[in-house]
Amino acid sequence: MNIELVLLVVLFGVIGFFGSYYLNGYLYNAFRQNKMYDPIVSRSSHKEKATRSGGMALFFTFCVCYGFGKAVFAMSVDLYALISFIFVALTGMADDFFSIKYREKFFLQLFAAIVLLQSGVYIDSFHGVFGVYEIPLWASYMVSVFVFIVIVNAFNLIDGIDGLAALLSVKFFVLIAGIIAVTSSEMNLVIPSIVGAITGFLFFNFNPSKKVFLGDTGALLLGSVIAFFVFYILDNDNFIITDPLIRRPLLVVLLIIYPLADTLRASLIRMYKGQSPFLADRVHLHHRLIDKGMSHWGASTSILIMSVSVVVLGFILSSYFSLTLCCIIIFIYLFMLYYLFFN
């Protein structure tokens, strides 16, 4: 084990945590003094006064950690990826402050996706799904942009109850940290910084007396960073340590199974009712848990544990069965979870 790397990971995790904790407190005070609380409407799951400053705190913490890491430890993320993250975060801030229209937000996300593609990290292979491997460049770009939009919005949509988007993001980053640490020495300090920052935020998110939400800034920012790492895993040029264990597309889907499944389900229900699939309502799976009487904490941790169990099951099944059989068994497992907990 590389002790130096472990110490650096701990250092950046601690900097991220305390940086985020301080900034969340500071921004909460600033928002409160200006009475900038999140409005409580019929769809709201909260009844306390809360600010939407968590995303900004995350963004500034990430900037601080990246600046420190870049200056001292050669931490590096591709410039285009950084520009894309910053653009997405600014889009989120604009939405948090002025509540921009969905169509405008969509085009801004599209632009961020196109900028991200310039980093050279994109989905250039289906890795055997439907028997397809390498795909042409134009198809790579189209698929990557589509996946980016889906992931970013999926994380935005699940940010409906306390801690859910943040905990599922922590799960994603913690599980892929091992992959990134092996394949990219420049990016292996990015993940502890983000995990530390999200953990610092969670202490405010669950606190009723000083409640802070991720807001669109946080949800979109986390979604875009997650989309980037999804591209990184699916990019054929990167060699991933999990290749002998599990197929990359399956790994990626399992890592973000809840946001994907929930968004797909919610969109299908809305379309079935003849409504816009982008309509904001309370048809999400986590709302069902809340309506059944669970607390936000209970619902978020239950979903986290279920989604971790799906990843573990995927790894175990991949060692013994083909991709198709794995998918079938995982589908059955997901339906079981749905009927046991969400029905």
Added chain:
Amino acid sequence: MRAFLLFLFFSVSLFCQKLDSSDFLILEGENPNYYYVLTNDGYYISENSDNFIFKNYSESLPKSLNVDINTLLPITHKSKNYLLYPGGGLLYLFENGAVKRIDRSFPHRNQYGAYFFSHKDNLYLIGGYGFWQTKSIITKFNFNSGDWEIVTAFGQSPDGIDQGTFFIKDDNLYVFDFLTRASNNQKEKRNDNLYVLNLESFVWKKLGVTNPLIRSENQFKGAKRFFTFNDKLLFSYLDNPEFYLADFVSNTLKKVKDEVLFYKSGGHSVIKKNNLIGAVQNSLTGEITIESFNISSLISNEADSALYLYRDTEEFYNYIYFALSFLAILIVVLMVYYKRVAQTYLLDENTISISGLSKSISEKEQKILRLFIKKRSVPNSDIMNLFLEKNKTKDFAVKKKNKTIVSLNEKLLSVFKIEFISKKKSKSDSRQLTYFLNKKIRIVEDGAI
């Protein structure tokens, strides 16, 4: 002194032999005491490490051998020297000073850059590049028919193996650092995984990702050389003054500084005893000499610490355990925190609230609750101070205090379903009263950090 320095300089190379042309091939030879250098005109034989003799071929070279000598793939198998035509197919035997063709095949042109090796009784050719695709096929030479047969392999085989690094140990063929081009419209790219092929069952297995340190930048023919030395793999890259010593059993990689600048040499090299034999070209005169370097002393000059050769799946599983443990600890810590803050009531000027539930309270009630923000127990005297009035008796104040607290408790119980304040008498003095806030409750001022 001068003589001593000259001695030191020449002691590095045991002996050397000048060559006229760059078209030659060093052949390991059937005897540990000598090796061959084949050229177009004849061959050199090094006897007893100090004598270098040139001999003409006893028979003229076969007509089918229409390529440069240095493009042939040599192997010593069962004390016989074999030479394979580039791309596979034609096989020659170098014996008794003559090169004879022994196959009944044709130039396959299907496995350029492949690895030619012997295992037990057979000669194999694995991987290579041909007809615009990299190959991972394994062909075996049939000594009876003189043909090459394809060996069927199973498991997680790579899409193609071009310019790979190979190592054989205990019926296992390890392959890493190679190029792959699975289809015509794809550009060739480096595969950084370590694969192992069992030479008994012919089952491929992917072991993990190799150390990024050994990913060479100069991935072209001749840029890399690898040898088996003391049951380990010794390999080096052109223009890099370092050797790498890979131990597949202990999964370690060591860097060895090449102090004799062997890395500047080129072409095929062989290991005889503890000597590495290769060709060195003088950059000024262009003169090519065959030189021998004692590498046992080189190997002892190891760099500080051993690095990992590859990250295997077991290591990833260890990481996953760590990741899951981290998530579990995070949940526990957050749960403890949540339990603590979940019963936090917000107190402002005229309401007390929690998770959407709120209750209006009077100014006096607000002042009583405010006393419990900083401490969980409040002496009766502190609460009494809130009710004492100039023109009223103390008894009146006591009654008013008691009534207010009872009323407050009932009011809060009806909304929040929990009793807020309880009172206890002191054990030593029953007249001394203390009011306690319920242990499950925490009161904070709205917006306080």
